[in-house]
Amino acid sequence: MKKLILIIFSIFLILPGTSYGQSSADKKIDSQIDQLKNKVASRVAELKLVEKRGIVGTVESVSDTEITINNLDDKTRIINVDEFTKFSSSEDNTFGISDIKKGSQIAVLGLYNKDSERLLARFIDQTVIPQILYGVVTKRDEKNFTVTLSTEDGTSYVVDIERITKTYDYLDGDLEISGFTKIKTMENALVVGYADPKEKDRLTAGRIITFPGVPKNPRIPVEAQTSTKPTGSPSI
Numbered sequence: 001m002k003k004l005i006l007i008i009f010s011i012f013l014i015l016p017g018t019s020y021g022q023s024s025a026d027k028k029i030d031s032q033i034d035q036l037k038n039k040v041a042s043r044v045a046e047l048k049l050v051e052k053r054g055i056v057g058t059v060e061s062v063s064d065t066e067i068t069i070n071n072l073d074d075k076t077r078i079i080n081v082d083e084f085t086k087f088s089s090s091e092d093n094t095f096g097i098s099d100i101k102k103g104s105q106i107a108v109l110g111l112y113n114k115d116s117e118r119l120l121a122r123f124i125d126q127t128v129i130p131q132i133l134y135g136v137v138t139k140r141d142e143k144n145f146t147v148t149l150s151t152e153d154g155t156s157y158v159v160d161i162e163r164i165t166k167t168y169d170y171l172d173g174d175l176e177i178s179g180f181t182k183i184k185t186m187e188n189a190l191v192v193g194y195a196d197p198k199e200k201d202r203l204t205a206g207r208i209i210t211f212p213g214v215p216k217n218p219r220i221p222v223e224a225q226t227s228t229k230p231t232g233s234p235s236i
Contacts, residue, residue: 052111088125
């Protein structure tokens, strides 16, 4: 009988301890769950704040850790550079931050922070940004296969038409393949091309879209000029 009493008494002594141990474990688990929830919430907030984005622009200033560029919308963007940023160039296998100067044209892919409006660069590539011009064709030179495009700011650009140039007419909402011979003076035109490094206000066209039947842009006060015709038949 005494042994039975001792056993029951021992069980009562053990149970509170066991109960306390389970309570401590529960609290520890709850604490871990709370920490996990906080981490998940923080990560979700971070993902909402940061997104992958690409920017193309012309460099305004550069340091070892930061590049300021003007993008295609002529807005200033700040690029952060760190030890994980990779650089590339089709012309230079050793291209790096030290090769980037004011006026350099680069394409950047990285993580854009919506709060700071900065891009943490992961890849920076040296590139050539095409010019996009909209104006009126004021002259055709059939001998040299060029057109002169006048724009709203009063600049006249000489546009070289090469065999690689793709020319289109925009008619009734559709693009139709055209050609140099179909480009007319006093037509509105959109030109996408690359600047001539040797001559100001001259570029080689990659694409030209003309808008037949659309009234000339009234903001461009120009007079039609006669075409300069070649002695032979055009080859384009």
